[in-house]
Amino acid sequence: MFKDNLLNIKLREAKRKWNYQLHRQIPKDKILKYSNYQSYLESEDWKNKKNLIINKSCFICNTKEHLEAHHFTYKRLYKEKKDDLTYLCRRCHQRLHDSVKILREKGIIKKKKFDTRNIAKRLKIEYE
16 A cells, blocks of 8 residues: 555656646647646636547557547647547557657657657557
């Protein structure tokens, strides 16, 4: 139980740092509408965009439980296209972000706004 609480604290701290870094890259005209990334995720705009996602199962493992919307890329943040978004189950979503973190630490990914589509496809192949 202690490990779970510590993990949750670390995940929240990492998410807070990520939101701060992402917020710094948002054009000023968009910041006026949403005070931060989290407020965007809680908005009606985001809920409507999530409804546009065609596949209502995890992109990697095809489960329909514990789904979370995932941005393949943040290049068009607030103006996402349907192809920029997918659903991932909580487990696969964490695996994908962990993979990106490792690739960044190894210096393989250098761009801040990186498209995670290919990593998700590779995880899907590994899952099958």
